[in-house]
Amino acid sequence: MSKLDYGFNIPALKGMKLEEIQTPCLLIDYEIFKLNVEKMGSFTHENNIKLRPHAKMHKSVEVAKYQLQYGNASGICCQKLSEAEVFVKSGIKDILITNQITDLKKIDRLCKINRSGTKVTCCVDNIDNLNDINNIASDNNVKIEIFIELECGAQRCGTDNIDDIKLMIQFINKSSNIKLSGFQAYNGSYQHVLDSKERETTVNDTNKRISNLLKYFDMSNLIVTGGGTGCFEEETKSKIYNEIQVGSYAFMDAHYSSLKKNKSNILFENSLFIYTSVISVAKQNFAVVDAGLKSMSVDSGLPKIFNKNDLKYTKCSDEHGIIEDYNNSLKLNDKLKLIPGHCDPTCNLHDWYVVIDKNRKVKDLWKVSARGFSF
Amino acid sequence: MSKLDYGFNIPALKGMKLEEIQTPCLLIDYEIFKLNVEKMGSFTHENNIKLRPHAKMHKSVEVAKYQLQYGNASGICCQKLSEAEVFVKSGIKDILITNQITDLKKIDRLCKINRSGTKVTCCVDNIDNLNDINNIASDNNVKIEIFIELECGAQRCGTDNIDDIKLMIQFINKSSNIKLSGFQAYNGSYQHVLDSKERETTVNDTNKRISNLLKYFDMSNLIVTGGGTGCFEEETKSKIYNEIQVGSYAFMDAHYSSLKKNKSNILFENSLFIYTSVISVAKQNFAVVDAGLKSMSVDSGLPKIFNKNDLKYTKCSDEHGIIEDYNNSLKLNDKLKLIPGHCDPTCNLHDWYVVIDKNRKVKDLWKVSARGFSF
Structure with missing residues (x-):
């Protein structure tokens, strides 16, 4: 990691607070x-x-x-x-x-x-x-x-x-x-x-x-x-x-989480998120975040926003995501955790997982070691 | 390039024939x-x-x-x-x-x-x-x-x-x-x-x-x-x-190529392709190729197959593509050139462009230098 540069080719440093992480990136709870x-x-x-x-x-x-x-x-x-x-x-x-x-x-x-x-x-x-x-x-x-x-x-x-x-x-x-x-x-x-x-x-x-x-x-x-x-x-x-x-x-991911399960089934929870920041609030009722198609795959649908029922990710372009925000509650640089629609091709877009501990601090960086190894 | 290993982390070597290139990968004509x-x-x-x-x-x-x-x-x-x-x-x-x-x-x-x-x-x-x-x-x-x-x-x-x-x-x-x-x-x-x-x-x-x-x-x-x-x-x-x-x-890309143009417009041709190989012909009327969602973005539609009007790319999963082949003309290890639906998020999935000269030989490898640099 010595040759890597925080904010340029790694999104975080060990011990860092959640708020200091550079976005967009993958988080693991x-x-x-x-x-x-x-x-x-x-x-x-x-x-x-x-x-x-x-x-x-x-x-x-x-x-x-x-x-x-x-x-x-x-x-x-x-x-x-x-x-x-x-x-x-x-x-x-x-x-x-x-x-x-x-x-x-x-x-x-x-x-x-x-x-x-x-x-x-x-x-x-x-x-x-x-x-x-x-x-x-x-x-x-x-x-x-x-x-x-x-x-x-x-x-x-x-x-x-x-x-x-x-x-x-x-x-x-x-x-x-x-x-x-x-x-x-x-x-x-x-x-x-x-x-x-x-x-x-x-x-x-x-x-x-x-x-x-x-x-x-x-x-x-x-x-x-x-x-x-x-x-x-x-x-x-x-x-x-x-x-x-x-x-x-x-x-x-959002797709697997939407599968209805029987009482006897084991339930798994979302541990993977795309961490994203608001980069524009120039319009009423909408905010723009920095995670688009180059940070997530939308083949199984758009991401869900974690723990924010009043917000909805409604549109995705290469590097932008549009968030419906009818209360205009989002401010510049606010951060959101997105649950990707489909985890496999989403992980394959990133080089790092930022692993977060229970104190909302960076426990570790794990490499997406085989990203792009498709031949 | 000395530490890179052909077939593992680079798809080709300079001077190589088109047929020897490891797939899936990006080609530039x-x-x-x-x-x-x-x-x-x-x-x-x-x-x-x-x-x-x-x-x-x-x-x-x-x-x-x-x-x-x-x-x-x-x-x-x-x-x-x-x-x-x-x-x-x-x-x-x-x-x-x-x-x-x-x-x-x-x-x-x-x-x-x-x-x-x-x-x-x-x-x-x-x-x-x-x-x-x-x-x-x-x-x-x-x-x-x-x-x-x-x-x-x-x-x-x-x-x-x-x-x-x-x-x-x-x-x-x-x-x-x-x-x-x-x-x-x-x-x-x-x-x-x-x-x-x-x-x-x-x-x-x-x-x-x-x-x-x-x-x-x-x-x-x-x-x-x-x-x-x-x-x-x-x-x-x-x-x-x-x-x-x-x-x-x-x-x-396939999307931009489908825009109808006026006579006075400049026309550009597809110079970018996904090179892919047939890995299964076990079924009638269909073949399976090795390029799926981790080799291309399908946000603007599935890829077109270059120069093969009788074949159609009909379905995409993480690492597979299904090719409709009603003449059962495809054989194991046959190679196809796909025109990606949307070039930007497709290029971002790969580490290398294999540049092909007019003699169908590898002229150079160009790095997708900023792949994944989305923060």
Whole structure:
């Protein structure tokens, strides 16, 4: 940190008061974050299911290591190879890339990581890709563990074609440098259904479909991994999954917070905020803040304003946010905490998390270590 | 570059063939970029209007210096102080921050930059802010030039209240450490109207409104600055503006390319692309590519696929893009060039531009130097 300059390339210094932090930036409320991580840790411990939190959400070595040390995590997930490499370099030894690695140079990098002693597995949905991985693993004299990805309804990667899956398993069994670890079954769409009853029904339907698919295969020693913050309880109950890949639970966002939950559900609170300042009050009924599209992703809706029911974030441009303020209560340089609509692509815009303790002081700065590592 | 690792934290190496580049990443077609920069250079030269391109769009020292050297630019614009500081550190000596600097620590940083010999001006729409700037400039023994921001219809910062503007000018005139440079009048909304006739009418209405406002003030020695890629020709014709702040013209994007233009307009071509690879063909009629929300902003719509009319980018999640491919023509590892919906927040997601020459080889890597500098 010695070469970094407060206000220019870091938003705060340790020990600083909340009010002195430069905006816009990301805040983590440490006490709430800690509680969220503990809740998921206890849940997975009590239900005897492995927890592999998704690091694509936070992209931070500090957060991942906290989850591994205090949150019952047994490894992490990543989404891209370069992202995984950030965590490999930090010393984390067990990573599942929940995505396809198809580029030949990337497969070679994957093999070299595994050869050096860090286990990095990936997903596959294509037999040519399996062939490439086996050949390049053979060149590197290493065995790569893979998960076959099942289609869960998101219409992204993965297949539910039994014949294709059988062919892939046959291919793996006769190949010397790849090994089947299990199945990736991430329900990426239905877990976002807002109504709890409707969400439960659709998620359970997916779980049944996955269960029926799996009946065709010998499941001894095979892992089924999947599950997000919106549906991990249903997936755990289903007894199909050995491992869940939740990410957002540690921070939460406006979208996940708007999911209606059943009484029996674990509730997580927002620990992540965008800290923003008022830079213009030139107009009646509106104020302008300094956090726009370059500080938050609006793909899942505009941010909510924390603890201020009379204010509403109504419009977002590149570097401006418009706040409806019919009481004209906001003054120049007033600061607001925004709850981002979608935490993953919002975190990816920033270089730092400013971690706030219970005394509203800066406890630490955590780097968004893998920001931009998308190749 | 010696510490950077191809495929991990840089997407390409100089001299490399297009096919060897790691995806997803940003590409610049150098020949088209050059032509765009030259066209705007010639236009501003012929029309005797100053050109101050907006660096918030590209956030790159290399691009800014190219525009200053070859594109008739006389300075640059920035949107945030930390962003401007990146360009100050690169040696650029004349920067207009087209935004409000209200935080006291930021004002102090602004004063210290000006004291060190680089001219950085900013916008103001509030008398308390003027007072803060004057006081802190006085403490730093420096004079700060400012632009009063006029409201142009975007309902962001700025005012069109004559009395407020008069009070601000009076305040500036009696203050020893601030000086009025002129007016910021950026038409940030109407320039995006798709229909050329309708856009021309609304932009001309704004220009008239600005012109009427300006009649109340002695305009000798005052500059009017504004104008974007969608309307700079109308603003130049209006004779109100002394300077235009266009940004997107150098790269263009799917949104700006969809604006209908008149015969007399200068046309710019897309020089910026997101380079992406197919990672899954497991489903009929669809392929999955590796560029999603963390590689592009979708606030102005999904990307277009360059030169492939039979393919359509239909859905975007964090790290996946779904490509409609009814001919099932795409194969694993095929590469596509996407035209981003909105270039500014897309560039801000990446660390590098891979500059491609006319032989489809990597001419250079340019850093997105001010990516994430939003405070």
